Amino acid sequence: MGAILQVDQVYKYFGGVKANENISMTVTQGSITGLIGPNGSGKTTLFNSIVGTHPIDKGSIKFEDKEVSALPVPAVAKLGLLRTFQQTRIYGKLNCIDNMRISAKPSRDNLFSVFSAIPNELNDKAEHLLSFVGLYQKRKLRAGDLSFGQQKLLELAMALMNEPKMLLLDEPTAGINPTLINGIINRLIKVNEEFGITLLVIEHNMRVIMSLAQHIFCLAHGQLIANGKPEQIKKDQRVIDAYLGVQ
Amino acid sequence: MNQKAILYLALLAFGIAVPFMFPAYKLQISIMWILVVLSLTWDVQGGQMGYNTFGNIMFFGLGMYICSSFQIGIFFPLAEWTASGGEKTFIHTPTQFFQGFFIGIIFAGIIPALVAAIIGYGILGLRGHYFAICTLGLAIAAGELAGGIELVGAGQGMTSPPWPKNIGDTELRSEFFYYICFVLMISTFLFLRWAYTTRFGLVLNAIRDNEDKAEAMGINTMRYKISGWVVSAFFVGIAGGLMGNMIGYIEPVETAFAGRTFGVFMVVMAILGGKGTLWGPVIGAIAFHIFKEGFWTFFLGWQYVALGALIVIVVIFFPEGIMGWLREKYPDRFGEVIDEEDRKAQVELK
Numbered sequence: 001m002g003a004i005l006q007v008d009q010v011y012k013y014f015g016g017v018k019a020n021e022n023i024s025m026t027v028t029q030g031s032i033t034g035l036i037g038p039n040g041s042g043k044t045t046l047f048n049s050i051v052g053t054h055p056i057d058k059g060s061i062k063f064e065d066k067e068v069s070a071l072p073v074p075a076v077a078k079l080g081l082l083r084t085f086q087q088t089r090i091y092g093k094l095n096c097i098d099n100m101r102i103s104a105k106p107s108r109d110n111l112f113s114v115f116s117a118i119p120n121e122l123n124d125k126a127e128h129l130l131s132f133v134g135l136y137q138k139r140k141l142r143a144g145d146l147s148f149g150q151q152k153l154l155e156l157a158m159a160l161m162n163e164p165k166m167l168l169l170d171e172p173t174a175g176i177n178p179t180l181i182n183g184i185i186n187r188l189i190k191v192n193e194e195f196g197i198t199l200l201v202i203e204h205n206m207r208v209i210m211s212l213a214q215h216i217f218c219l220a221h222g223q224l225i226a227n228g229k230p231e232q233i234k235k236d237q238r239v240i241d242a243y244l245g246v247q
Numbered sequence: 248m249n250q251k252a253i254l255y256l257a258l259l260a261f262g263i264a265v266p267f268m269f270p271a272y273k274l275q276i277s278i279m280w281i282l283v284v285l286s287l288t289w290d291v292q293g294g295q296m297g298y299n300t301f302g303n304i305m306f307f308g309l310g311m312y313i314c315s316s317f318q319i320g321i322f323f324p325l326a327e328w329t330a331s332g333g334e335k336t337f338i339h340t341p342t343q344f345f346q347g348f349f350i351g352i353i354f355a356g357i358i359p360a361l362v363a364a365i366i367g368y369g370i371l372g373l374r375g376h377y378f379a380i381c382t383l384g385l386a387i388a389a390g391e392l393a394g395g396i397e398l399v400g401a402g403q404g405m406t407s408p409p410w411p412k413n414i415g416d417t418e419l420r421s422e423f424f425y426y427i428c429f430v431l432m433i434s435t436f437l438f439l440r441w442a443y444t445t446r447f448g449l450v451l452n453a454i455r456d457n458e459d460k461a462e463a464m465g466i467n468t469m470r471y472k473i474s475g476w477v478v479s480a481f482f483v484g485i486a487g488g489l490m491g492n493m494i495g496y497i498e499p500v501e502t503a504f505a506g507r508t509f510g511v512f513m514v515v516m517a518i519l520g521g522k523g524t525l526w527g528p529v530i531g532a533i534a535f536h537i538f539k540e541g542f543w544t545f546f547l548g549w550q551y552v553a554l555g556a557l558i559v560i561v562v563i564f565f566p567e568g569i570m571g572w573l574r575e576k577y578p579d580r581f582g583e584v585i586d587e588e589d590r591k592a593q594v595e596l597k
Contacts (some may be wrong), residue, residue: 051463077465089463092521094449095583102449103464114443114474140584144456164465233576 004029004166004198005050005081010040010059010069011071012049021222023059025165032199034230036206038243042222043202044086047168051083052076064165080150080165086150086202088175090225092144096135096154098144100126101175103158120219129157135188148195149176160191166198167191179204185212210234218242259568262429264402266422273421279536281430285509286516286528286535287435288479293514294522295448296475297455298371302382304510305479306359306388307487308503312399314355314488315497319346329400341411346579348408348492355488356481362450363480364473371472384507390504405500407491411510431489435482440525442478451475455523489570513538515554519561521570 005027012020019042025247027033034042049056050063052073061069062083071079101122106113113151130136131152143154152172159167172179172188185208191197203209209216210230218226218233222240226233233239265276285307292300319328323337324582339487370381394402404542410420440450450471453461491497502511514536520531535557565572576582 040356073466074467077463082465085460085463085464087458089331089457091453094452094541098449098452102446102453102461102466105465109467111444111470114471115442115447117445118449137585140582145583149448187357211269226285 002029003027004064005063005200006060006065007046007050008060008062010046010049010061010119011057012045013057020049020056020131023219023222023224025224025227027117027198030192030196031215032188032201032213034209034216035200035202035219036204036209036216036233037219041219041242043219044170045222046219047083047170048200050076050168051081064172065079077162077164078105080163081168082159082164083154083168084155084159084170084172086170088148088155089150090143090146090158091153093142095141096130096139096143097123097126099110099154099158100130100161103161121232126161128190129160132160133157134183150178152176156184156187156191160195160197163195164197166200169199171202171204173203173205181208181223183228185224188212193237214218253342259433261351262433265429266425270418273425274493275540277425277428277538278490279362279533280428281486281490282509282516282536283432283529283532284435284482286520286532287439288482289513290517290522290524290528291475292441293517294528295443295451295455295523296472298374298472298522299379301379301506301510301514302366302386303384303479303483303513304504304506305386305489307482307509308389308393308499308505309359309362310355310484310487311404311491311497311503312393313358313484314348314351315405316399317351317354318344318408318492321347321350324510326398329398329405329503339408339411341414344408344411351423356485359487360477361482363476365429366383366506367476368469368474371469371476377572385386386504386510390500390506393499393503397399398560400497402499404502405497406496407494409495424489428489428493431485434527438478438482440494443525447471449473452523454488459573515558515561518568519557519565521572521574524568524570524574527568527570534569 001128007023007025008123009169010020010168023046033077037043048054050143052068052071052075056069059069059165060067062206063076065081066079066150070078070082078206094102098242101118104122106116106124109118125198127136130139133156135153135157138150143151145152152175169188173184176184188199189202192199193218199213201209203212213230216227216233217224218236218239225242226236228236258276269276275588279332285303289300291302292298293302295445301314319325322339322343328337370378371403375382393399399405407430410417417418450461450468451468454472487503491503492501497503516531516535517528518531519535522525522530538557539550539554542550567575
């Protein structure tokens with residue numbers, strides 16, 4: 001399988017803060033790849049660079065061999081590269097079904113489709129995906145009234161509604177109760193296997209990322225310090241030092 | 248026939264019957280329909296999209312000037328008309344009057360819509376308070392600008408063409424404008440009612456709730472924001488054109504770019520009725536107009552005190568407006584229910 005995402009020598013500075021320095025990584029098509037690192041190591045900055053929230057200072061980011069580092073956020077999303085947020089972002093005053101309906105990719109997208117009707121078939125798909133994440137019963141409630149964990153699940157369902165090729169997940173299990181975490185892991189694996197969506201996951205919960213990812217990249221102080229299979233990462237002295245501090 | 252259809256028909260019948268039922272209040276109720284239009288269109292930005300604007304009054308004044316300028320300008324020299332109080336020298340024949348009115352109203356919609364598209368492209372990238380302040384500045388500037396243009400009478404203002412004398416009395420005039428206002432109100436309401444069911448409505452709500460998320464999901468939010476403002480400007484512009492004709496006299500700061508009156512009213516009405524709902528602005532506008540007229544009639548001199556008190560009461564006790572308050576109280580009536588019956592194809596939670 002070829003690479004779906006290629007990050008090549010990316011630099012991103014915020015003034016004097018070196019948020020990302022010479023980051024190169026490759027995500028294989030159809031894989032689940034992990035991105036770990038202590039707080040403030042530049043993981044979310046890298047996500048923001050990839051989806052175009054801010055321009056990068058140097059380097060190149062290719063999605064399906066197309067340079068995306070200069071594209072604005074909606075353009076990157078339209079190519080099929082979608083992200084979820086660490087703090088959930090949902091449309092709080094809309095109900096879950098509407099959250100889903102607006103997340104679907106429109107069949108036509110131009111000036112004349114601004115007033116196009118939303119096809120009824122979407123309701124079915126929305127309901128199916130909501131039941132996939134276990135929110136079917138709450139579909140008519142306002143999304144803002146859901147609990148934080150449920151909002152995370154809703155955000156995942158919204159991303160799936162868009163039928164992306166690749167999904168960047170920023171801490172999908174943060175703030176979710178431990179019993180539900182297994183459910184999320186299973187769903188993410190299902191998303192990867194059945195929907196064929198490549199996943200790049202930021203995660204602090206080592207148990208989750210070790211059981212989920214096939215390949216893991218580790219950042220510290222804005223630099224890539226290690227990458228490899230989960231077993232290798234677990235034993236890597238540099239990773240252990242970064243998390244626990246060098247004695 | 249369901250309840251909703253009966254309600255709509257009853258309101259329609261009421262609207263049509265007003266000139267016969269309350270002949271003395273024709274003008275007042277015409278203005279009420281104008282207020283409903285202003286409130287509905289303000290809500291497109293302020294309620295549905297979450298962009299508080301004080302600039303929609305700009306399109307109102309623009310429409311007013313454009314409509315009258317076209318009505319006059321296509322038959323007579325506009326500069327002479329405004330310089331001399333031209334309605335004494337130049338007299339529209341009935342045909343000229345209605346032709347001019349028709350053309351004027353069309354341009355009173357189209358030109359503000361174009362202006363909204365151009366200005367919107369420039370400033371709809373601003374968010375929150377920055378957008379509000381920017382629009383406030385634009386509205387004030389528009390009034391000052393209009394007060395500097397000699398062609399439309401500068402600070403003195405201009406008269407709009409008077410009703411042609413040889414076709415009936417002032418009763419016919421006010422009936423004519425009443426029905427035009429009513430049709431405008433119905434068209435605006437029906438258009439927005441439809442538009443909110445399309446992608447447009449959902450995207451506007453998405454922008455209100457989380458614009459960053461909407462962009463991250465691949466929505467070109469700018470396109471929808473501009474479209475929304477164009478729609479508002481179109482209907483507000485026509486409302487302005489009508490208002491100019493009904494009053495008969497256009498003054499740049501007091502009637503046209505009337506930020507202190509209509510510009511504030513449209514915000515208060517939408518908030519009073521309930522931002523971000525279809526019926527809220529309609530209910531708010533009607534309630535507000537009745538309240539306002541009551542005070543203007545019985546407590547003259549205290550009307551602005553009362554208006555201020557109303558704003559304070561609404562903001563403190565009903566921040567979500569009448570409709571929002573109802574929704575908080577009876578969420579199930581608005582379809583917010585937990586569905587206990589599970590979907591058959593429920594995926595097993597492992």
